[in-house]
Amino acid sequence: MGTFGLILFGLYLLAMIVLDIAMIISLLKPGDERRQMIVWKASTWTLAGITGSLVFSIAERIIKSHEMQVNPFTTLTAAATIYFICLLFYKKKYGD
Numbered sequence: 001m002g003t004f005g006l007i008l009f010g011l012y013l014l015a016m017i018v019l020d021i022a023m024i025i026s027l028l029k030p031g032d033e034r035r036q037m038i039v040w041k042a043s044t045w046t047l048a049g050i051t052g053s054l055v056f057s058i059a060e061r062i063i064k065s066h067e068m069q070v071n072p073f074t075t076l077t078a079a080a081t082i083y084f085i086c087l088l089f090y091k092k093k094y095g096d
Contacts, residue, residue: 016077023080026087038094042086049082050075 027039054070061068 016073016080019080019084020076023083026083034094038087038090041090042083045086046079046083050079053078 027043031039054075057070058068060066
């Protein structure tokens with residue numbers, strides 16, 4: 001991998017770390033009832049997405065007889081991505 005590839009990977013990694021931290025801050029930030037509803041809806045879809053992904057991963061590992069491995073960074077990054085997509089959708093839908 002060349003220098004440009006390493007820089008690009010580093011920027012992607014940094015963006016994912018920032019996204020993960022922003023998700024945690026967003027979940028802990030207090031707000032009014034409308035904001036809480038938006039966060040709850042986004043959190044529900046995030047939980048459903050990650051749970052579904054893990055169920056499919058487990059089924060695949062059982063069928064292929066592979067050992068089960070979960071990369072926590074990948075799972076957290078996927079959760080943060082799903083969360084912010086849902087959060088943007090519900091913010092636009094309900095206004096915040």
